[in-house]
Amino acid sequence: MKRQVTIFLALISIFTGCTKKESTRTSGIDTIDNTTYYSASYFQYGFYFPGAKLVATSTTPGPDIVLFVNIENPDSPHLTLQSDNLKPSFYKVGDYADEPTAQSAFDNLKTVAVTQWQDMADPINPHQVWIYRSGADNYTKIRIVSTVNETRQSVVYGECTFQWVYQSDGSTTFSGK
Secondary structure: OHHHHHHHHHHHHHHHHOOOOOOOOOEEEEEEEOOOEEOOOEEOEEEEOOOOEEEEOOOOOOOOEEEEEEOOOOOOOEEEEEOOOOOOOEEEEEEOOOHHHHHHHHHHOOEOOOOOOEOOEOOOOOOEEEEEEOOOOOEEEEEEEEEEEEEEOOEEEEEEEEEEEEEOOOOOEOOOO
């Protein structure tokens, strides 16, 4: 009996003591929108590349990118990606005619060689490829998969689904796909 209890306790110790740490993904397809929430203050969710997840603009660290609907011209609102890292951070690689062409350009983009950055990705549309530069000079390539730009219940609504690859080591070369 004593031996069985000892074995049982040893097994419990092994199973509860061994936790597998999942590595954070460095690529994927995700969606962000411009929905505003309220909880003590107004915030929205953006995307944080190092954590590969949606985070609120009210958190630290905040998101790398957030989606806005630019309504300067009410007859033609358009979507933009913006960042709050205090420097121009976007470069448009190109606009492509269709998804296969955009995917090919995205896959073949292996290095960052940009000298002229923009303050925001403006406007964003499906089949574009962009490069994002973080405040710490880490790079992410982004392919715009799809967008939604419409009015819902008298409120402008924007949504962007994007494919991304994050280069966490700060080099200007993207490994793999």
